[in-house]
Amino acid sequence: MKSFISVLAMLLFIPALTGAFNEPDQACYRCHGMPTLSMKDLSSGKIRNLSILPKDASNSVHKFLYCTDCHSEDFAEFPHPKALYSENISCLDCHEDDPDTNFIQFNKVYEAFGKSVHVQKLGDSFSCFDCHEMHSFQLHARVSKEVQDAVLYDNHTCLNCHGNEDKFNSMTDKVFPGLEATHYFLPHQQLHWKNVRCLDCHSDPEQPGVSHLILPKEKAVKNCVECHSANSRLAQTLYKFQSTIDRSEQGFVNAVILNNSYVIGATRNYYLNLLSFVIFGLMLFVLGMHGYFYAGAIRRRTSSHSHPAGKEYFYPLWLRLWHWINALLFIALIISGLTLQYARVEGDPLIGFGTAITIHNVSGITLTLNYLLFFIGNIITGNYKQYVPIIKGIFERLFLQAKFYAMGIFKNEPHPFETTIKKKFNPLQQITYLNIMYILLPVIIISGWGLLFPETILDEFLGANGLFLTALVHTVTGFFLSLFMFGHIYLATTGHTVTSNFKAMLNGWHEVHHD
Amino acid sequence: MNDNFKSIIKSKRTKVLLYIFGVVAIIVIALQFFYEDGIEWYTGVINEDLTYDTSVELTEGEFRNLVNDIIYNEKKDEAKRVTAGVGDELIRQERIQILLNTPSFRKETKFQHIKYFDKAGIRQYEGPSTCLTCHETMQVKVPGSPPKDVNTMDDIINSVHFRFHQKATGFTTIGFDGRQVNEKGRKIPVGKIDRACGIPGSFSWTGWAALIKTYPESANGNEVLRSEGCGQCHIGGNYHPATETMLPDAKVPESAEQGIDCLICHSQQYDFNQKFVLKDEYGMRWNQDRSLRAAITVTNPEADNCLYCHQHNMGGDAFEGNKAAKSLGHQNQRLLHEGSKRGNAFSPGNDVHSAAGMNCTDCHRPEGHKIPRGNKGTDLVANDLPGKIVSCENCHTYAPHISNSIESVMLNGHVERLACETCHIKELEHTNVVLRDWTNPHWDKEEGMYVPTDILRSGEINIGFTFYWFNGNGTFLANAIGSNPSNDTVYNPLMDRMTKLGGEKAIRSARENVLDLLKKKNIQVDDYMNAFLNTLSQLSPEQLKRREDMVREKILPAQKTGESKIYPFKLFNSRMYEDLGNEGPFGGMILPFDYQVYYETGKPLDAVKKAISHPIIKRMYELPFKEYMMDEFMKYFGAGEWKTEFPLTKDGKLKNVEARWMRQYGTLMVNHGISKAGRTCTECHSPDGIMNFEELGYTHQRAEELRKLPEMKYFKNFVTKK
The missing domain is CATH 1.20.950.20 (Transmembrane di-heme cytochromes, Chain C)
Known part of the structure; x- marks a missing residue:
């Protein structure tokens, strides 16, 4: 089905503007490849970023898709028909029964997401796309060899709002407290944030792989020994997908974690x-x-x-x-x-x-x-x-x-x-x-x-x-x-x-x- | 224990150590006492207590009259403003009278100091000491950190407005040896004070204050003394610029501190007719308005305060909106410089922000007396707050075009590659100087003196200013550094575009001026013109080779750093006398002119001789200065080591001194004179567009695409809103 759509899109698109492009996405990138293509939505006062950077998209898990695999083919028309502005896309449109992505457990993810603090507090208008930029989406924690890279990528997803006062204020009426202040109890904050994902403390530990049931802060892990211990929680979350186990043969407990760091209490x-x-x-x-x-x-x-x-x-x-x-x-x-x-x-x-x-x-x-x-x-x-x-x-x-x-x-x-x-x-x-x-x-x-x-x-x-x-x-x-x-x-x-x-x-x- | 101690004291070694310590202590103490005198002896500067006739003590009655007058005029100005829409002049006058008699109308004066002076019994303004009686310390607010109290005098004497140089990091300048100025290694004082720029007397030491005999038409050819010099704007009041802190460990003398002109920036009723050169028994210096009227009307600086001086390097002295030009002096009237340096005025007619009544400090937000000039720039001007960003985005965000239309979205898309100024500065003042020959002055009948000859003035795009890629940095001789992000292999303006005068129209116009203005000078027109049409023609083959290597090895890597955008740059070249003993492939050491000799005799070489006979220039050609700063300076300049052979021989002849055009055009940032309506799409994206894409490093194929975008079918009808 997908490939059929692509072919159809390609056929439809080629004559649309210049007829000069073989790659249908090229026509979209002519404008949407401009990194600052954006509009100030006057009704909300927010800036909407309309750009998709080819270099980000080409690193994404969705890199094999054409624009029109997800978006309406009618976007080929320029200027775009106004009716398309309210286009509604959901991840499940493609992933509901997609055997290739079963390992992500999309249904569980959706269920967990529905119970997460974000949806509970901000309502149904909070969607996948408020956190995830689909065009550049990557699966870091599962595939990355360098844990710190995965941490950086995953935390960036959260920090987009929680580390950005303007963005935070546009989402909620709550006062932006600043991460340093809310994590006052955490020693070596920068070190923790460099090595541990927000999710590792803030998501429901019962479903380690699902990671979308974001807990309110009262329920987040605050007990140091949950990680700083022999049966460290990190082994079930952040390091679950680590495949390289260099030191385990030399007898280290929690060996995967040790590939990159030393964790007091967990390194034995x-x-x-x-x-x-x-x-x-x-x-x-x-x-x-x-x-x-x-x-x-x-x-x-x-x-x-x-x-x-x-x-x-x-x-x-x-x-x-x-x-x-x-x-x-x-x-x-x-x-x-x-x-x-x-x-x-x-x-x-x-x-x-x-x-x-x-x-x-x-x-x-x-x-x-x-x-x-x-x-x-x-x-x-x-x-x-x-x-x-x-x-x-x-x-x-x-x-x-x-x-x-x-x-x-x-x-x-x-x-x-x-x-x-x-x-x-x-x-x-x-x-x-x-x-x-x-x-x-x-x-x-x-x-x-x-x-x-x-x-x-x-x-x-x-x-x-x-x-x-x-x-x-x-x-x-x-x-x-x-x-x-x-x-x-x-x-x-x-x-x-x-x-x-x-x-x-x-x-x-x-x-x-x-x- | 005691015996032990005594025996230690008595030992020979201890005695020797004590002697050495004593000698060192005496030297240190002696330096403390005589350092200031030593500096004066070494540099030839004069420090004396400064007095001003304008500082007069008022009687109680005079004080009341002054206050009433200020308040009355303030009310009257406001009444005029409120009634501006009234068509009938007689009715308007009547309304103004009614308003003036209405007690609640403008009940509060904006001059808070009337109240303070009244209570404190201040009836005379004596200078900074009067200000400091209350403002000994001031609170400085820095965004993101708690306010802190600083010593006001320290704050001001360490600001660029006073000392106009800086010894620390924070220059956006990259030397021709590839090093960012003062970023690593030994730090030298740099800034306006010693920048390599071609304005005579730019060595502010030699051009601080001068009196010139002129014979203007307005005086029927009779002799009139006129004031000239850098000191008319800088806030130091001494007989020389505030250069003390330029020397190692030197302090600003009390007399210089008390010479600071606080009111020129803070007073709303400063009388610019008091700004003229005074000659007294010690030398020449600039007078100040220290009247109580000026003192009592202080506020935070407003746009006019800044523009009294800064319009000079924006719209220019002769710009019709230049307010300082309307009060040239009660005596020894100040000279106005012809032409304009950057040609972009900040005035309601030329700039949308000025029209909106904004103050300079709305964008250049001060921290105490330190005022940010942004983190970009090609000129080697010192910056009080180097990291602090002054940019359009601070207010307008990165999505500045705000209507919900496709056009706005598309314009926002351009923000990645184009600076706002690229579209929103459409032209400069027509007085904008592009080519100026200092070495062939001509008689100006109107002013009755000799003036430099402008070969080309234009405010047109691609003549007076043009586009370059820019990553925020400039070379040591003010050339924009940047590269084309989509193709960084061919763009090399220092070997190409910045060495040529572009466009037939520009060449034709320059030729006409050369023929006209220099016809009496017996000049070979083609040879003369060739030097500025292709500045590299002035280099020897060896120099050209070295230049190519240095640009490739030192400048091209710097071009590729950071994020480059296309900015507009004002173009500039000038012919000046250079010390060719200190010449590199990018230019030679430029020599200053003595104002008086230059303007009065029209003999530029005599003016050079006089200027370089100044003690400070002689010192510059001696070993301590070489070691202290000149060697580093010349490395940045791309000329290797500083050679101390003085260009004036003992029998009064100049040696190694010749007239040269700069080896490349200077490119100066233009950021003011912003028009609300930007350029339309087709001004660039059309076959005869103003932007030469090939010269900006695009491949020919891409340039063709950019000229013939299919989307123009839709966008060609787009009209920018006025």
Whole structure:
């Protein structure tokens, strides 16, 4: 039928104006190809755009149609007969029983559209064409390889009115609020809008492929974890049609999403997760075994053991302050960080997702300031010297210290290196703290600031998504710092007595023993 | 701790550092004190406290009389306006009298400052200090951000109207080296102050204020002193233009701040007869109207305020609607320039917006004292608000033809490719100058002085102005840059159309003038004419080759950026003296004339000698200026490096100086003089249409199509509404 119409149109059209055109559409484009062909409709005050750009039309899903496949052939006449001005075209005219486009579920789309907030509020005069420019219509989300392109295209459909005050005002009497204002609750607005479609939060989730039941704003998704979780809603909507699954083989949950971005809570790697649990478990096991034997050793201690020979002021106030603030921040960051990483729709694992974001951001910024305090304090007081290792014979000393922790400690042997005010750390401590304070902490702070302002991160680094890499570094570093904290607390009990190190860190006075 | 500190102080290294610090501090402090004097010494400018005889203190009685007079006249003007339709003059007079005696008629004066001055006891206008007593700060409203308070004096001295240059980005100018002016790299001061334009004294330093002896017919050939110079319009009142901020880190002296003429823009009763050149013990400067009458009638600027100066470069000085020309001065009357620069007046008879009573600031919406001139332009004039759009679309939308007809729809379709001005400016004033020879002045009997010779004046389409593609940018010598979006391969006006005078009629008319005006000068007419009929004939083969390469490599890529439309451009070329030691394939450094010598003696070379002997021009040919700005300037100019060989030798001879026409026609945007009725379809779409489509880069086939559109069967009867 369609092809018959085309042929008919072609026959009718050729002699109409000049007789010079083989392609029937060419005659229409003579005028309608002018990009500014438009009229000011004086009754409504609106400008009606009458142009169809050939370059847009040739990218459209309708590019194989002739103008007169949808429009009346009588338009061939110029000037156009006035009767045609009220021509009424519906998508269903062609698509109702079109097997080629069954996958779009046009009937469901129409049904959903009828229930959408637009039709409910604006009435039947609101038609398909108020959102969709049929002449340039594309199927982006289903076919596009680049998710951001699809997002841009689909969001443009909404922003035509919701991002354009004049257009918005011509549709409704409501005051144009501005998108920034209505999405005040959404952090990193620009980043979200670049990576997520309006539809992903604003359409009915029950019919993910239909996408035309646009919800009133009260019913839109506002719960972060709907997307920021293992079973992210995005996998059913925006990324449903993604066909390229590059990272799934490397064990990433929600792999399709990850091709283009990093989504807190949704980006998880099965193997990395497993590995982290194994490492953490092993560490707890080792510490537990060590503790068991160490407890035995403590019981065997003689009474003379606990009497200190004197006191020395080891830890000045600023250092103690820094230390305990750091400790509290670590705890806050670990708890909030775990919440973000393992967010769930069914209920948050530790604290609320939103609370976790706030705590994590505030603590992270405070941690940076605290680190600066530590850094400057170290330079001014010369405390940094504690961290400078003597290279000569370092391996012997490390071995000696390790041997003590592995064996000597259980026999209540004396510490191999006496702690003095000039050398507060034993060799093993020194090398660990050096790494923690001057490598891992800076790394986690810098990557953290990057994630706080994700717009500043390089889009791409060595072919990988910059945001993704930054997040990976941040998470892995965080994991190792958490491990350190457990080890640190445990080893703090291995002072002269179980509590002596804690006391020293609280009051600054280190007990000196000569045994 | 204390001992520690003492030992640090005593160490040798510390002592050396302290000495160095001390010396630097002394130099910095010395600069603070002597910088201004240093600048004066270096540039030869004079700064003195400025006084004006027009600033007079009124007694209480005089003040009351003044107020009553202003209010009475305001009422009377309004009464005249209201009764304008009354045919019988006697009846009209009677009605005017009745209205004047009606208390409720125009109860409120529009001059709010009458009330303010009365209350504040202001009985004398002393200049900006009087304004600043209340307006020390002002609120500036920028669309889209909250209003903010700024220092009024800072706002004005950083505006183009005061300093007429700008050192920052925001020029729509692309140098012949392909770089957008000041966009990247070192920024140099550019603007009207030093633009490469061919008007003598365009180096405003050398042409700020002058007194000329003339022998006009109206005085029966007796000597009459006349005023001339850039300072008649610019708001600085000094002995030189407000160029302080052009130099590095320089500040505007207090005396120059207090010399600013606030009233010329704000007063509705400014007496232009007070604008003439004063000569005092320090030098020459422009007088101002600082009377209380002018001060008390201040408002926001209205169209006439702007046009007192700007009509000069639109309709021209001699344009009959030019109001400034009606008050030329109580003494030393100002000279009027013949011909018009752009030939499109903004007056009720010529422009639909003026006829509608609109103010300039309706379109050029100011932010404080900064006034936008739009984001397009070919001239190298500084712009206070570079990004701000001033365009027809701001009010008329992109569908400006609003009747619900096919014709309107089709006209709206043209908006993509045609600027509004293309159809809605149909002709320019007939005084519009196309070819001006500065190097062969002739005696003007009426004015009694020597004036430059205009070889061609015309306001006709394709003679006085024509169409070019334009993407908003111009070259360093005012040539429209743009390309034909449908075929960007052949359009290359800098090697072609902009180097020729188009049309037989134009050539014939120019020839007649050459024969007539220059017959006494012993000139080879064909050689003389060939230089402006084909400006490239002035280039050597090497220069021509270099020009071709530069246009291809630097300008053509710039042509293809942005979105181009067809705009009308006023055409312009002039013959001037150039320093050929600093010449590139697009022209040489143009040398200024001294007004007095030029007008009085008619010896242009003597006028050049006098003008370039000015200290500032000498400085220009020295190393600091070369490094500071001239090298960059010449790169934009397409002439490479600035060569500092001074074109005047010690024994008073000019070196490397020759008369030349510009190597291409200047094309200046015309945007005013808008007529309501646009062009009809067939003015362009017909075999003898005004638009030469081939020259605009269309293929011959497409051009033929455009001339013979089948739709013209329908549209040929379309008549634009008057």
